[in-house]
Amino acid sequence: MNMTVQIRTAEIQDMVENAILAPSASIVSAKNVNVYYAGKQALKNISLDVAKNRVTSFIGPSGCGKTTFLKCINRMNDLIDICRVEGNIEVDGQDIYSPEVDVVALRAHVGMVFQKPNPFPKSIFENVAYGMRIHGLTNNKSELADRVELSLRKAALWDEVKDRLEQPGTGLSGGQQQRLCIARAIAVEPRIVLMDEPASALDPIATAKIEELIGDLSTNYTIIIVTHSMQQAARVSQFTAFFHMGELVEYGNTKTTFTSPNDERTQNYITGKIG
Amino acid sequence: MTNSFVMRSSKSRKRHAAEMRFQWMGRIAIIIAIGFLVFMVGSIAMMGAGALKQTHIAFDVDLSHNEIDPAFPEKADYDAIIKASLRKAFPDITDRREKRELYRLVSAEASFSLKNFVVNNPAHIGQTHKLWFIASDDVDLFFKGNITIDEKGNAGRLNAQEVAWVRIFERNQNIETRFNTRFFTAGDSREPELAGILSSLTGTAFTLLITFLIAFPIGIFSAIFLEEFIPQSRWGDIIEVNITNLAAVPSIVFGILGLTIFLNTFGMPRSSPLVGGLVLALMTLPTIIIASRAALRSVSPSIREAALGVGATQIQTVFHHVVPLALPGMLTGAIVGMARALGETAPLLMIGMVAFIVDVPNSILAPATALPVQIFLWADSPERAFLEKTSAAIIVLLVFLVLMNLIAIILRSKHRQRF
Ligand SMILES: Nc1ncnc2c1ncn2[C@@H]1O[C@H](COP(=O)(O)OP(=O)(O)OP(=O)(O)O)[C@@H](O)[C@H]1O
Ligand SMILES: [Mg+2]
Numbered sequence: 001m002n003m004t005v006q007i008r009t010a011e012i013q014d015m016v017e018n019a020i021l022a023p024s025a026s027i028v029s030a031k032n033v034n035v036y037y038a039g040k041q042a043l044k045n046i047s048l049d050v051a052k053n054r055v056t057s058f059i060g061p062s063g064c065g066k067t068t069f070l071k072c073i074n075r076m077n078d079l080i081d082i083c084r085v086e087g088n089i090e091v092d093g094q095d096i097y098s099p100e101v102d103v104v105a106l107r108a109h110v111g112m113v114f115q116k117p118n119p120f121p122k123s124i125f126e127n128v129a130y131g132m133r134i135h136g137l138t139n140n141k142s143e144l145a146d147r148v149e150l151s152l153r154k155a156a157l158w159d160e161v162k163d164r165l166e167q168p169g170t171g172l173s174g175g176q177q178q179r180l181c182i183a184r185a186i187a188v189e190p191r192i193v194l195m196d197e198p199a200s201a202l203d204p205i206a207t208a209k210i211e212e213l214i215g216d217l218s219t220n221y222t223i224i225i226v227t228h229s230m231q232q233a234a235r236v237s238q239f240t241a242f243f244h245m246g247e248l249v250e251y252g253n254t255k256t257t258f259t260s261p262n263d264e265r266t267q268n269y270i271t272g273k274i275g
Numbered sequence: 276m277t278n279s280f281v282m283r284s285s286k287s288r289k290r291h292a293a294e295m296r297f298q299w300m301g302r303i304a305i306i307i308a309i310g311f312l313v314f315m316v317g318s319i320a321m322m323g324a325g326a327l328k329q330t331h332i333a334f335d336v337d338l339s340h341n342e343i344d345p346a347f348p349e350k351a352d353y354d355a356i357i358k359a360s361l362r363k364a365f366p367d368i369t370d371r372r373e374k375r376e377l378y379r380l381v382s383a384e385a386s387f388s389l390k391n392f393v394v395n396n397p398a399h400i401g402q403t404h405k406l407w408f409i410a411s412d413d414v415d416l417f418f419k420g421n422i423t424i425d426e427k428g429n430a431g432r433l434n435a436q437e438v439a440w441v442r443i444f445e446r447n448q449n450i451e452t453r454f455n456t457r458f459f460t461a462g463d464s465r466e467p468e469l470a471g472i473l474s475s476l477t478g479t480a481f482t483l484l485i486t487f488l489i490a491f492p493i494g495i496f497s498a499i500f501l502e503e504f505i506p507q508s509r510w511g512d513i514i515e516v517n518i519t520n521l522a523a524v525p526s527i528v529f530g531i532l533g534l535t536i537f538l539n540t541f542g543m544p545r546s547s548p549l550v551g552g553l554v555l556a557l558m559t560l561p562t563i564i565i566a567s568r569a570a571l572r573s574v575s576p577s578i579r580e581a582a583l584g585v586g587a588t589q590i591q592t593v594f595h596h597v598v599p600l601a602l603p604g605m606l607t608g609a610i611v612g613m614a615r616a617l618g619e620t621a622p623l624l625m626i627g628m629v630a631f632i633v634d635v636p637n638s639i640l641a642p643a644t645a646l647p648v649q650i651f652l653w654a655d656s657p658e659r660a661f662l663e664k665t666s667a668a669i670i671v672l673l674v675f676l677v678l679m680n681l682i683a684i685i686l687r688s689k690h691r692q693r694f
Pocket of ligand 2: 066
């Protein structure tokens, strides 16, 4: 009796997992992407589809091009004069490098949390409210305040800042600033959230909260997260891409990647031999 | 115990000595610089301080009915009354030449101030009053001790006789120095004791107002456009090189430009603060643009990334985030440029703002001069008494410079306090 129940649970778990991993519609689709910084190639022929409403993690040694690829997806690379992007990237079926694309709208729907926390030198409240304001998401003052609170709660920052919302965001600690940037990014309700090492400066409790947030968000949002922590990648993501020296070495569902990688370099990296 | 690694080794001692040497060199350099500054400001202040005091002399003035018709007090010959009163004070003077020398003790302005006194106090007509008048520049210099008596008994342009008269006034306590309000409330004059800075100061204020209103917005918007909207384009590079060159063009060239364009082509009024302001605006523009671009460039790129990352447009990013952070730097640049414009003489000479202006200009189209030009004019005057006026005007100019820099500092610190 007990036995069968347990087997049943395991079966259900497998079924759920398979459902999650079943080929869902892809929302980001990159084909043969090459990126050069002043002639120096940073990404080599990357082709990858990111599943909709799932969490995908990018791992790989420092300098392998994770940030570079992330910034291709919301065209943040446009800001770097020496950066040149080749190939084709589609978001929601639209080639984002085609001339008729509105980059501002793209970035409003593809939010980003940067590797280095970069709060505005404005108040904590204004940091979160700014995006909603410029997009006209709400005109109502109390609604705005509610949404700021909600975003800060989701980013696990509310309790620490609720009494000093008018103080500058730059006065927070590094980890608090990073969570403020997360709150700022999710406040405008982007469809895709790009997170570049969002937990690198956080303590275990805040990290757990952010991971919880990522789990919650992934029901409605697509999340791509860059991380240097294998455990984190294993915990939060359904898919993992391993980059190495500008190449996409391995890409597949997280469990397989970590348990039985196809490539030797992936094996070496996750066991700590390169990195 | 003896050789602990926290003790000084010979190597670290050497390093320490080098550090101390460097610190001392820095201190000495600063002391020398401050010494020069104190010497310069001190000597100007010592020379100019005298101009804040003006010698006045008093004598009895007979406001008899014979001379002044109470019905028309303004029609009387006050010059004659002054002269008669002076003769009365020194009854033993009969020689014509000596009389003329006696009259020279008082400023030519005495008759005007007497007229004002009588017109405002008609009740005094028919009485005799002891009244104070501004002394002439020569008496002023001598009484304040700026010139000493030479072996012939002369003091500057005063001869021995005149020195003796001044002594008589002194003995009777009819001569004293008072605070020179006239220096701040009067326009220029051929007579040093009457000359003031108000007309040139007003001219400077009007001119700088025009300069600021034109150069500041144009400069800032050019900088924003060049830096944020066409960075790294070929046109941007060409413009950048030209602006840098323009900042180094001697100011008199801008004066010639103003002369040919604003005066000859557009026919704007000569000597007017409007044209002066336009010329100085042209001169100040490159400075403001260069400083503003530097200020914009110093804003961290991560702020731009953050704003663009939440979906702000380029314009929103620039005006909501970058410009507020760059504004203190821009203002500093503008104030530095304005301070340079404040002290500028050469271009103003070219457009005729070098005229002898007695009246305070009442509009940006009225003929005017500027404070530095006034200093130049006074420094050029033969009368010795203009020397201290020149120094005093320089002090006023320096005070305004310091004030402008103070404003820049306050603006900057205010801005910093906010975040
Ligand atoms: N702005 C830039 N200019 C020139 N080269 C750059 C620039 N940004 C990145 N690169 C180069 O591109 C390569 C990939 O950099 P990227 O920042 O994408 O690495 P990463 O995987 O994010 O590394 P990390 O884990 O350290 O953040 C590196 O060799 C780097 O030197
Ligand atoms: Mg990176």
